[in-house]
Amino acid sequence: MAKRFMPTIVRNPEPSEGPRVDLRSPGFRILVVEDETLIRDILVRKLKGLGYECDSCENGLAALNLLPASAYDLILTDLMMPELGGLSLLRETQKFCPDTAVILVTSVSDLNIAIDALTHGAYDYILKPFSLQEVSVVVARALEKRRLLLENRRYQQHLEEEVASRTKQFREALELLQQTYHSTLLALGTALDSRDADSDGHALRVTLYTLRLARQVGASEADLKTIEQGALLHDIGKIGVPDDLLRKPEKLSESEWQLMRLHPEIGYRILSRISFLQDAAKMVLNHQEKYDGTGYPAGLRGNEVVLSARIFAVADTLDCMTTDRPFQRAVTFELAREEIIRVAGTQLDPAIVGKFLEIPLDEWKTIAQEVKAKAKAHRQVS
Ligand SMILES: [Fe+2]
Structure with a gap:
């Protein structure tokens, strides 16, 4: 086949214009x-x-x-x-x-x-x-x-690899930080329990009860985190209540009760200064309020009480009734459920009680047993 064109050998020895290029590039x-x-x-x-x-x-x-x-x-x-x-x-x-x-x-x-x-x-x-x-x-x-x-x-x-690697490191650091926060809050909740003679395991138990009920109510993951923090630290304000009052075996006098009733506000003041606990602080402030307005410190009623605190109130009632207290022997979960039904609409939000009743009693009993086993293991280690 005849070729159409023939090359001109070094027709133009030095290109007159264009970028300067190194013509000798060995290795390619x-x-x-x-x-x-x-x-x-x-x-x-x-x-x-x-x-x-x-x-x-x-x-x-x-x-x-x-x-x-x-x-x-x-x-x-x-x-x-x-x-x-x-x-x-x-x-x-x-x-x-x-x-x-x-x-x-x-x-x-x-x-x-x-x-x-x-x-x-x-x-x-x-x-x-x-x-x-x-x-x-x-x-x-x-x-x-x-x-x-x-x-x-x-x-x-x-x-891209660098960004992915840094993002992974950041996520891991954040996770570690969150785990550390969580462990710190758990330790603080347990420490608060140990000051209170009659509340062994109460903070952890009531936290797990509250979380279970909150899930039934449909709380988001973000809300569950706040609810967990608030439940673990609900009584942190008792730091401001003297030991002898906290551990007093007899009934409190009216003036002593007034002192005791300050603990939600003290707790709120402590937590509201910590940015990631501000939502939990509102739950702590409201945790002793009652649905009919007979609670403290503000006597809020109905939806004026934050939802997390209304959920907590049902969980706390269950735990208080099913564990031994200085002036009250523990009752069965069945009896506690009857009492919760009885006070729905007065002390407790009836809608939350309705959600509580959807959960089989065995689930609450299992949680209580797990916390008991954990506390026992913890005592053996320490
Ligand atoms: Fe309390």
Whole structure:
């Protein structure tokens, strides 16, 4: 087949304009695809002379056979060839070797095809007749462009990996922080219990009861966190109540009761200064209020009492009735449930009591047993 154009050997020794490019770039692998033997040999000799590793073949089909085994940095291919032309080779290369740069060698009559190929991923084109100097510049420029693209991609990947790694570290740190907060609150709740002679395990038990009931009411995960904090720390204000009053075996006098009734407000003042406990602080402030307005400190009624505190009130009633107290022996869960039904609408929110009744008594008993077992294990360790 007669060749359409012949190369002009070093027609233009020094390019008059364009970016300064290092024409000697040893180490890169180039594949020359050209059906005209003479042109192919001239190109290969020139590129090898510039320090490139260079293979060659006579058409696109032969090139496809070479691609899987050889990682070429660049393919310099004629556009019109028998078997498989340059455009098809470009498409296949992009599919299987997307990091290989492709330069098309074309005649003026195929120029529009070559320009169109640029929009489909070709790095550049060389118009016949060409000078070998021109080929050197275009090849070096394409390899530099490819290097920058790969570097940029590596940088992006590195950046993404870095962001993913930092995000993971941040999540882990946050999780650790939350676990630490949780352990601290649990320890504080247990410490508060130990001051109160008659409330062994009360803070943990009433917290688990409250959480179970809150789930039944449909509380969100965020609300459950607040509810857990508030329940664990509901009596933190008792820090402000003297020990002898807290542990007094006899009934409290009216003045002593007045002192005792300050504990929700003291608790609120302590917790409201801690940003992540501000919602829990409102629950603590309301935890001794009653549905009919007969509670303290503010005598709030109905929905004026925050929902978390109304849920807590049912759980607290259950726990107080089913554990031994100085002036009251523990009753069965069955009897406690009867009493809760009786005070629905007066001391307790009837809607919350309705939710409480949906939960089988065995679940409450299981929670109580688990807390008892935990407390026993804890005593054995300490
Ligand atoms: Fe209390």
